[in-house]
Amino acid sequence: MTIEEALRRESLRALRLEPPVTVPSGTPLGQGLRAMREAGGAALLVLHEGRTIGIFTERDVLNKLFPGCVDETLPIDRFMTPDPAGLTLDATLGEAVRLMTEHGYRNVPLKDGDGKSAGLVSARDVVQYVAEHFPTEVANLPPGLKQSFATKEGA
Numbered sequence: 001m002t003i004e005e006a007l008r009r010e011s012l013r014a015l016r017l018e019p020p021v022t023v024p025s026g027t028p029l030g031q032g033l034r035a036m037r038e039a040g041g042a043a044l045l046v047l048h049e050g051r052t053i054g055i056f057t058e059r060d061v062l063n064k065l066f067p068g069c070v071d072e073t074l075p076i077d078r079f080m081t082p083d084p085a086g087l088t089l090d091a092t093l094g095e096a097v098r099l100m101t102e103h104g105y106r107n108v109p110l111k112d113g114d115g116k117s118a119g120l121v122s123a124r125d126v127v128q129y130v131a132e133h134f135p136t137e138v139a140n141l142p143p144g145l146k147q148s149f150a151t152k153e154g155a
Contacts, residue, residue, distance in 0.1 A: 012093065030072030
């Protein structure tokens with residue numbers, strides 16, 4: 001199978017996803033920040049009755065908060081991205097890449113058949129999958145995406 005075929009055919013179930021960091025709606029900002037920090041995650045899902053109602057990412061921290069200037073007792077809901085676009089576990093890797101590329105996302109919430117939170121897929125998860133399943137192709141890529149070598153290497 002080629003990388004292109006894998007992106008078209010493989011579902012997100014093929015990824016080894018870690019359980020996402022989640023907090024309930026109304027969680028104080030400071031508690032959400034601590035949860036992200038302790039898990040070493042770049043994002044957390046904000047849930048209401050098991051459904052993802054928002055996503056709070058490291059970009060939200062950088063763009064919406066100024067360290068020391070925000071009341072950390074405010075609810076995280078005030079700083080999250082509400083109603084984030086999401087996918088199901090049956091979506092393909094290519095669909096995840098397309099959503100990330102078109103909207104500039106690095107993290108996409110996953111939903112089960114009932115619309116409940118089923119995880120979180122990151123750009124890193126997709127890159128790791130490709131690197132593990134196609135090591136030769138990845139190792140032979142030029143350093144830049146549009147770069148080509150003027151001469152062949154070797155003796």
